Amino acid sequence: MALRAGVLGLGVMGRHHSRVLNGLEGVDFVGVYDPADSVPATIERKPVVKDLHEFLDMGFDYCVVAAPTVYHLDIARSLAERGIHALIEKPVASTSDEATELRALFAAAGLIGGVGHIERYNPALQSARARIEDGLIGEIYQIATRRQGPFPGRIADVGVIKDLASHDIDLTAWVAQQEYVSVNARTAHRSGRDHEDMVIAIGTLSRGTIASHTVNWLTPFKERTTIITGEKGALVADTLTADLTHYQNGVIENTWEQASTFRGVTEGDMTRFALNRKEPLLAEHEAFRDAVLAGDPQGIVTLEEGSRVVEIAERMALDGMNYKL
Structure with a gap:
């Protein structure tokens, strides 16, 4: 059964994540959350939802957080409460204190958290x-x-x-x-x-x-x-x-x-x-998908590593x- 995945934030990176997820083997790309008035109604033929709770009610195994950094902690908190794994764009949080809090949220919920250090x-x-x-x-x-x-x-x-x-x-x-x-x-x-x-x-x-x-x-x-x-x-x-x-x-x-x-x-x-020369973003997504399936963060950039970078x-x-x- 395919993993259900979505994207939060439809900026430049959010669009790239949506493109890759839409073609990723073993994943069902469900849609995107972005409250901005300027975003389209659909991306990759999937809906763009403006209400966060409505979006999360669609049901996800994992999500990609591609919103501005200042929102990462709040979004991660909502995902952790719902038991949703997350790949979070770098930097993982605005401050090291927020990064530590975010890491603790996912650890307490037993969730896989990764950071998008694509290099x-x-x-x-x-x-x-x-x-x-x-x-x-x-x-x-x-x-x-x-x-x-x-x-x-x-x-x-x-x-x-x-x-x-x-x-x-x-x-x-x-x-x-x-x-x-x-x-x-x-x-x-x-x-x-x-x-x-x-x-x-x-x-x-x-x-x-x-x-x-x-x-x-x-x-x-x-x-x-x-x-x-x-x-x-x-x-x-x-x-x-x-x-x-x-x-x-x-x-x-x-x-x-x-x-x-x-x-x-x-x-x-x-x-x-x-x-x-495989596309780095595709390789990153394959690694995170496999980490979620295995319940093991090996092969991804962990929240601990992302926090250390901050x-x-x-x-x-x-x-x-x-x-x-």
């Missing part, structure tokens, strides 16, 4: 993670990310840290399989909004890997790059094109005895891997605001 399902990062586990680049020394582009009109309730840098926080910890133990940041407000629109952050992970993140909404081109440097070489992931390139350390013969204490790194072979993002924002020379 984890990008083929380039999935492949990078697997190759790191196989020892391709050895110990990870550094992870550097660049996530830049023009301002998106769809964002109004959070700054660039929680909207964009949250991707980098999550993917860095996940790829390295380490926790952040420290983070520092510098932020800027250049577009006249209350929220920051630029950030440069550095962090240290639990096994000594250092991380850096350059993120903004003010660059007139789009960039989504992750560089993972290790003892045996580096991996470069472009999540816009889902390309993964491996740069191997060169093999050199050291004949100078005085220099033997340091073996310099030189350029070696470069390989761009052929990848199966906590790190808050530290970045606070450090960026408080810095003075």
Whole structure:
């Protein structure tokens, strides 16, 4: 029997979620909730309902929460009361306190809760993670990310840290399989909004890997790059094109005895891997569907992990605001 699923919020991501759910094997896409006057009456030939209780009365096994972040906790509370599992768009909540409360609601109800950190399902990062586990680049020394582009009109309730840098926080910890133990940041407000629109952050992970993140909404081109440097070489992931390139350390013969204490790194072979480029949003939905069916959150971004991202993002924002020379 197919799982009954719906979407709350019909913005840009809500429409994408609706499209994927409508064609997802093993799922019956029932409809969407959005109270705005501007939304259509149907999406993917399914009804768009403006009353939340009327919508939930349609009966769901799970829902996708794609409403503005400020509403996530209230919507999650309504879903938990009805015993409905939820995949919640990132950031999981507006604050770390709200994220903790949301997580407790789902834990108490015995429900599966996931967070839509879609970059984890990008083929380039999935492949990078697997190759790191196989020892391709050895110990990870550094992870550097660049996530830049023009301002998106769809964002109004959070700054660039929680909207964009949250991707980098999550993917860095996940790829390295380490926790952040420290983070520092510098932020800027250049577009006249209350929220920051630029950030440069550095962090240290639990096994000594250092991380850096350059993120903004003010660059007139789009960039989504992750560089993972290790003892045996580096991996470069472009999540816009889902390309993964491996740069191997060169093999050199050291004949100078005085220099033997340091073996310099030189350029070696470069390989761009052929990848199966499944749409990340589809992969995310397949993982969440399977988690609900199995009653096991393995394979999804958990509410605990999503809450940790919000906590790190808050530290970045606070450090960026408080810095003075």
